[in-house]
Amino acid sequence: MKPRIAVLGCGYWGSNHIRTLKSLGALSAVSDANRARAEGFASEHDCRVVDPDDLFEDDEIDAIVLALPPQFHAEYSIRAVQAGKHVLVEKPVALNVADAERAVQAAKDAGRLYMVGHVLRFHPAFEKLKALIDANELGEVRYIHSHRLGLGKFHTENDALWDLAPHDLSMILAITGTAPVEVRGEGAALLDHLSDFAHLHMRFANGLRSHLFASRLNPYRERRLTVVGNKAMAVFDDVEPWERKLAVYRHAVWRDSGQWAFTANEPTYVSVEEGMPLTRELEHFLECVQNGSEPRTSGEEAIEVLRILTAGTVTHD
Known part of the structure; x- marks a missing residue:
């Protein structure tokens, strides 16, 4: 049953x-x-x-x-x-x-069982992106940046950072496999005392850097996670149609006679199985309850996300 x-x-x-x-x-x-x-x-x-x-x-x-x-x-x-x-x-x-x-x-x-609703961890495009990284298709990951922008929703308890950033922080932590050693936040409050725009800058022990930008007062929607490796770059863009949600850019950068040179290549779009992230998340929850297995999005991860949010929060009078 x-x-x-x-x-x-x-x-x-x-x-x-x-x-x-x-x-x-x-x-x-x-x-x-x-x-x-x-x-x-x-x-x-x-x-x-x-x-x-x-x-x-x-x-x-x-x-x-x-x-x-x-x-x-x-x-x-x-x-x-x-x-x-x-x-x-x-x-x-x-x-x-x-x-x-x-x-x-x-x-x-x-x-x-204690599972957390970091639903984008179950997005087929993110799962495929994580598989590419684990298979070393991008090489060593050096930089990750995410943009989650749009208009609304407005909460009385949550600012833009706390409302929007947990999704991206969960994905970033899944990629890095470790917590940042340094977090710096910037925010701007336009409507009241809660930030409507928020930036997070993170540094990890291995030198990897990450930047997150969240906004609930933006004129257009953006849902983009970019991963830069030393072999290739990848972009998960959830605003794009399924056939273009995950793109890999195999740009080449090298030194030539003491100068940097590069070749920009067209993206390769990676085939992604269509599926609703919430359905996949709840299927995973049901499976964990039935089997007693550890959920992919655990309480420990949620605590780490809160630590980052707390360290990056900017208060406004």
Whole structure:
């Protein structure tokens, strides 16, 4: 039997989890502080409504997806694992490192699965990019930069960095396999005291550098991750159609008579299997719950993402 999953939080992203879990045959219940909202989803997807306070002791639920405002994630994930439920927690998993550490430790103590919703780790184009890097197709990775820009959404608790950057930080950490030794942040607040633009500069022990730019006040959408190696460069551009989402540039750069010379080559577009990242993420979660295996996006990774966000946060009066 498939694990029986409940979704706590029926907002924008919670509704995506609800629809996807229903399509996978694993949706057992929905829950929200706004019961009328939960009842609407329950009626649409033919499942039960459970009040939040009753959810954790419900014997018909094996695991809970937490898609709440981030200030509630740590508290509810601790309640869930202590009640014997596995959890998938949306990003950010907490608003500070200490709360995230408490939640991850609580899951370990309870022997429950704690997975984080870093959904782009399950994007087929990123998976193919990671395979190219692991196969040394790009050579030694020297530089990574990511741009995640667009208009909205605006949150009262999260600035642009905390809302948008976790996706890219998760991918960057997956590529580097280690945490940065230095983080520097810059931000600009135009609407209120929360940054609407954010830059992160990271340095790693092996000399690799990385730069991240996030904005929620940009006139156009950009979803691009660029990896520069000493043999080739690759770009994962999620705004492009599937046949152009992953491009490899085999430019050549060399020294000639003391001067730098280069040859710019046209990109090679890598074939990528089409697939919805959220579906693949939830399939992975179900598999981990069934098999007791370690999730690809673990609590330890989420803690490291929060450490970077904290180090790069710029406060505004």
